[in-house]
Amino acid sequence: MAVALLFGCDFSSAPTTRKPIVIAQGALDGDVVSLEQLHTFATLDAWGEWLASLPAWVGGFDFPFGLPRALVEQLGWPSEWPASMAHYAGLSRAEIRAEFAAFCAARPAGEKFAHRATDGPARSSPSMKWVNPPVALMLHAGVPRLLAAGARLPAHDALTDTEATRIALEAYPGLLARELIGRRSYKADDRARQTLERRAARADLLDALRTPGSARLGIRLALEAPQRSALLEDAQGDRLDAVLCLVQTAWASVRPGWGLPTGVDPLEGWIVSA
Structure with missing residues (x-):
């Protein structure tokens, strides 16, 4: 079996050259994961083709792989994950927005969105949200391409196939970031909000990732000085988020x-390390 490449992925359902999908590739040695390379993809197709081109990998992806069971059952969609995802992939983004908006409109205030079991411990957004952040659209764009690339998703698929060489895990950088620096904001897409305070938060987050024993996961990040500088100056935080996903993936891989x-x-799945 080929040696598996290890990486974390900061994802976008509508990547561009200015804000691409970012892959942080690394290697694990004991309890230290080193950042080897950053890859960027300006289109979904380029990202999917890259995944399919690699013979073996374990990747952590910053988007949901499943929808809340309460939502799926209320809408009358297939309740088995493969069939549910096939149905979901066949919908347009407009149809998804309309179905989910109608679901929310029929529910009482404060309970508009359905949640997965993992949302509580991970403190993550419900996977049916189509705005701020549009994770439902990320699922719609991402999961079919993972499957097309030959990935196996352990939280959704009993991995009886010992020859599976492409393993996709659901990661969430916000979970690890909060464990290390609390609820401090460390990134912003809007240039006006790219403040010195957020830069300082990124510096503290990077220092915590590199400090032995600072993270619950017990995985320490090894960076070269130029790598640290590049992550620190990335005010949008996409590269840092990919690195956070890499650390979560390294933990899960062992x-x-x-x-x-x-x-x-x-049907719902789980966020690794939650």
């Missing part, structure tokens, strides 16, 4: 069952 808890609902 845990039994990819670090997933027992009893995960395969």
Whole structure:
């Protein structure tokens, strides 16, 4: 079996040259993960083709792989994950927005969105959100391309195929960032909000990632000085988010069952390290 490449991915459902999909590629040695290379992709097709071109990888991706069971059942969609994703992939983005908006409109204030079980411990946005952030559209764009690239998704698929060489895990950089620097904001797309305070938060986050024993996961990040500088000056935080996903993926790669808890609902999935 080929040696698996390890990486974290900061994803966009509408990547551009200015704001591409970012892959942070690394290598794990004991409890130290080193950043080897950053890859960027300005189109979804280029990203999907890159994934398919690699013989073996373990990747952590910053987008949801499943929808809340309450949502799927209320809408009458297939309740088995493969069929549910096939149905979802067949919808247009406009149809997704309309169906989800109608679902929310029929629910009481304060309970508009349905949640997955993982949202509580991860403190993540519900995967049905189509704005701020549009994670539902990220799922719609990302999961079909993962499957087309030959990926296996352990939280949704009992991995009985020992020859599976492409493993996709759902990661969430905000979970690890909050563990290290609390709720401080460390990034902004809007130039006016790219402040010195957010730069200082990125510096503290990078220092915490590199400090032994500072993270619950027990994985330390190794960076060269130019790499640290590049991550620090990336005010949008996309490269840093990819690195955070890399650290979560490195942790999962050496845990039994990819670090997933027992009893995960395969329709909903789970965020690694939550």
